[in-house]
Amino acid sequence: MENFVSVPPEPNGACHDVAAGSAYEIPAGVAHMLRNKSSGYLEHLVFALPPFNPNDVYLRDQKLSPGKTYPLSLPEAEDCFDGAKILSYAFSRPDLSIAYGWVMNDPARRKQPHRHKKSTEFVYVVEGKGFIEIDRVRHPLESGDWIRIDPETEHGLFNEAPEDLVVVCICSPAFQMEDVRHR
Numbered sequence: 001m002e003n004f005v006s007v008p009p010e011p012n013g014a015c016h017d018v019a020a021g022s023a024y025e026i027p028a029g030v031a032h033m034l035r036n037k038s039s040g041y042l043e044h045l046v047f048a049l050p051p052f053n054p055n056d057v058y059l060r061d062q063k064l065s066p067g068k069t070y071p072l073s074l075p076e077a078e079d080c081f082d083g084a085k086i087l088s089y090a091f092s093r094p095d096l097s098i099a100y101g102w103v104m105n106d107p108a109r110r111k112q113p114h115r116h117k118k119s120t121e122f123v124y125v126v127e128g129k130g131f132i133e134i135d136r137v138r139h140p141l142e143s144g145d146w147i148r149i150d151p152e153t154e155h156g157l158f159n160e161a162p163e164d165l166v167v168v169c170i171c172s173p174a175f176q177m178e179d180v181r182h183r
């Protein structure tokens with residue numbers, strides 16, 4: 001295997017092979033790096049919880065290069081059609097989109113369930129409690145839950161708790177408003 005993840009980097013840490021479909025959880029504070037030793041691309045997705053913040057990144061040798069900055073940025077939070085507040089990311093290769101979202105317990109923001117004609121949607125619950133309504137049946141949600149929603153399946157997220165329900169939603173193919181249908 002030519003591609004591997006080092007957690008933490010050599011010489012003190014172990015190296016782990018990665019292949020398509022591999023997933024690693026890297027706790028906060030653990031030095032890590034991803035190396036591509038192949039001649040092609042090593043396409044990968046990174047989920048950062050809480051959301052990625054450039055000021056949260058430290059290089060192992062940062063003491064040797066103080067003041068060095070890195071051109072990283074976050075998108076602006078926006079209102080989603082379903083009432084949530086989201087940070088959205090879209091990618092053309094692979095064809096998918098990721099939204100980091102906050103579902104608020106605010107009746108004024110509440111919307112009817114919807115379905116996607118083509119996209120499969122995956123929802124990961126980061127924190128909070130709430131419900132997902134799938135084909136008019138409510139299921140409780142809590143942190144750590146993963147839900148897969150197939151195309152043409154009606155669904156909606158609801159929060160009736162004081163705290164925000166924080167989720168990551170992944171759509172493949174990438175989210176498009178034209179792909180959304182309501183009851």
Ligand SMILES: [Fe+2]
Pocket residue numbers: 114115116121155
């Ligand atoms: Fe959806």
